[in-house]
Amino acid sequence: MTAGVEYTIDELARAAGTTVRSLRVYHERGVLPPPQVKGRTGFYGEQHLRRVHTIGRLLERGIKLNGIRELLEALERGEDLGAVLGISEAVAPVAAEVATIAAVELAQRYQEVPNGLARVVTAGLYEPVDAATYRVADPALVAILDRLVALDIPLGEALGELERLRTDCERIARRFADLFEYVLGAQQLAAGEGDLAEFTKRLAERRVLPGQAAAELVNRYAARYFDQLAGEGDVS
Template sequence: MTTRTLRFYRERKLVPPPRREGRIAWYSDHHLARLRTIGALLTRGHTLGGIAEILAAFEKGRDSRSAAELLGLAHTLTPPFSEETPVRLTPEELAAHFPGEDSAENLSACLDLGYLAVDGDELVHVSQRLLDASSALVGEGIPLSAVLDAGREVRTHVEAIATVFADLIRERLLASGRDPERIAEAVDRLRPYAKQVVDAELSMALDRRVRTELDAWLQDQAHGPKEP
C-alpha cells in the first residue's frame, strides 16, 4: 500500500491516526487489522463510503443488526438459520488462543474468510464455536493456516448443501401459493430438521472416513517400516 493511499484512508476517517514521534508515524497491529478489513470489504464490492458507514456503526456501538443491515445481510422473511454467538477479543486475547500462530498471513486469512472483523481496538470473531474448535485443533498440533484452509474448503461444501435446502424451499414452499406469513412459519419449523439431516449425514461420513484412515494406519504400523 502506498503512503498516498494510507493518507487518503486517514483523511476519510477509515483509519485512525498513527502514534507520532517527531516525523515518524508508528502504525500498530490495530491499524493493520483495520486495513485488512477494508481490503476484505473492498473485494466484496463495498465502496469506501459504505465501508466508512460500517466502521462508523461499529465505533458508535450500534447493535450487530444495524451493522448487518449496512453490510446488506439483514433477513427480511425469517430469523437467521445461524445461531452463532460472536465473541469480542483484544488482539492479545486472540493471540492467546493460537500461541505462535498469530501471523499477519493468518490474520489476513481470518478477515478474508469473514471470521474476524475490527471493532475499534477490539476484534470480533463471528462464532464462539468456530473459535473454540479452531483453537482446539491448533492445540492438537495442526497449524492455523491448515485449519483455515480446511475451513475455506468446508465452506465450499456447506454452500452446496445449503443450496440443496434452498432449492427445496424455492420449489416446494415458495411456489406453493401460500401467503408469506405461512411460508415464513413453515421455513422456521423446518430449520432444525435441516440441521439434523446434515449433522446425521456428517457424523456417519466421518465414521466411515476416519475409520478407513485409522485402519490403513494400523496396518502400516503392523507391517513395520518399508524397506528403502
C-alpha cells in the same frame, strides 16, 4: 427498542433464515413482539432476531406455537426455563458474550501464516470492532482450530483445512436451500390457513437436516479413513 441494528420484516426473515410468512404467523400467534413503527414501516431489532431463533429451536423440539407462547411468557416472568430448554434469551453483558483482542496481538498470533490476519477474518473466526480491536466471531471454530494445532497440525495447514471446509459447507447449504426453496414454494401455494403451524414446523425441521446429513457422512468417512490409517500403522 434500543438503538442498534434495525431490520425490516424482509431483512429479519433473511437474517433468521426463515420466511416473511412465518414471521407473520409468529405475530398472529403472539410469540413475536411487534416492531417499532417509523412512518409506515415496522423495524425489528436484535431482540426480535434472538426471539425468532428461539422459536425455531423450540419448533425443532416439536413444541407447538401455543406451547411456545406459554414458555416464552414464563421466561419473561423470570422463571428458570432457559437452563432446562437451552433457549435463554437473557442478554448478558457484552464482555461475557464475546472476547475481544487487540489487532496487533491477533496479527502476532497468526504471523506464521501468510496473510494470517486477513484469512482468519475472511474465514469468519474474527471480526473487526474498530481499527485497533477485533472480537471472536465464531468461538466454536476458533476452539477447533486451537485443538487441531494442539494435535501437532501446523497452524497454516489447519487454517487452510477450515477454509476449504467452509467453502464445501457453503456449497452444500446452497444446494439444500435451492432444493427446499423449490419444494416449499409449491407447498406455500397449496397451504391453507389451517396448515400454517404445520408448515412453519416443517420449515424449522428442514433448517437442521443439511447439517445433520453432512455431519453423519463426514463422521462416517472420517472413521473409515482413520481405521485404514490405524491398520497401516499395525503393519510391521
